[in-house]
Amino acid sequence: MATHRLTEMPADVLKMIESVAGPVHDVEMVSAGYNSEIAARVHLDNGTLFVKGLRQDHPRVWTQQREADINPFTSGLAPELRWQIRKGGWDLLGFEDLGGRHADYSPGSSDVELVLQSMWCLVSAPLPTTVGLKSMSQRMSAHVTDPADVQFFEGGTLLHTDWKPDNVLIADGHARLVDWAWASRGAAWIDPALWAIWLIASGHSAEDANSLAGQHPAWDITPVKHIDAFARAQKRLWESIARVDRPDEWTHKLHVAAQTWAQYRRGET
Incomplete structure (x- = not known):
């Protein structure tokens, strides 16, 4: 079943992102995809990141850790994972933004x-x-x-x-x-x-x-x-x-x- 996709970035999530990536100037929520509650392109001082996330009590939160664990083995084939945040009830992944x-x-x-x-x-x-x-x-x-x-x-x-x-x-x-x-x-x-x-x-x-x-x-x-x-x-x-x-x-x-x-x-x- 598809996971409900949030249309706005929660304030607590935004603060967590800024704690590791610096000030966020703009957020573009992304509608494509089925597995994440949060999917967004985040604009920062030094470029953009793609952020995806699930609440830690979501039944498919394991998929977040699976992606984090796989990423070191997919260099050149997948966007690079820059960070993972697991706190405040959320599991968040910050990837390089490929655009495209x-x-x-x-x-x-x-x-x-x-x-x-x-x-x-x-x-x-x-x-x-x-x-x-x-x-x-x-x-x-x-x-x-x-x-x-x-x-x-x-x-x-x-x-x-x-x-x-x-x-x-x-x-x-x-x-x-x-x-x-x-x-x-x-x-x-x-x-x-x-x-x-x-x-x-x-x-x-x-x-x-x-x-x-x-x-x-x-x-x-x-x-x-x-x-x-x-x-x-x-x-x-x-x-x-x-x-x-x-x-x-x-x-x-x-x-x-x-x-x-x-x-x-x-x-x-």
């Missing part, structure tokens, strides 16, 4: 190639073994059609896993990845597989989306049955999400996209 814009996944967009380049770089990122990331085998275990299929998703690669266009910023000719709350470990081909579903939801045919995902270096060295099993699991996952939640537009699109990709992987049109 959200990625466009639509057919013909030049952003698609930039996203692929970042995905290739992510394969080389060190796996943060001290962070306690869930494996994709664990995350998919409830959605496979055959329990033995989860072994196909195992691996030692750091995965982002949440390829919503809002989580990819195009800045200075590069695609940079934000919102690492659902980072996981697993097989390197899983990120492009997840991205394929977003591509279909953004207007690509299943064939084109599969072909773009297939440009990832891990794709051709992966047995076809592994990717097929993942497509089936994603179909079941999005079916369960669509049943439990009142589907918004993107949930509906992803549900349909996951079905479409699974059908394509089975050889259906």
Whole structure:
């Protein structure tokens, strides 16, 4: 479920930010995204920062610490974390402000190639073994059609896993990845597989989306049955999400996209 987003910066939060960053001259609240109560671009004497935060009693406050823990391992791929504040009932993260814009996944967009380049770089990122990331085998275990299929998703690669266009910023000719709350470990081909579903939801045919995902270096060295099993699991996952939640537009699109990709992987049109 989406977290309610505040439209104004609370006075106590503003004071905490100023205690570590100096005087705040202006605040631009940001509406995009689902996981934070606070998301804002904060203007300071020496530039801007992007601040996101949750109350410490929020059920997903763990995502704040996950992002803080992951950040040292994503240099060059994600905005740099400058500070974390945990007091006064709040958990706040201050990131470098990249500016830029959200990625466009639509057919013909030049952003698609930039996203692929970042995905290739992510394969080389060190796996943060001290962070306690869930494996994709664990995350998919409830959605496979055959329990033995989860072994196909195992691996030692750091995965982002949440390829919503809002989580990819195009800045200075590069695609940079934000919102690492659902980072996981697993097989390197899983990120492009997840991205394929977003591509279909953004207007690509299943064939084109599969072909773009297939440009990832891990794709051709992966047995076809592994990717097929993942497509089936994603179909079941999005079916369960669509049943439990009142589907918004993107949930509906992803549900349909996951079905479409699974059908394509089975050889259906």
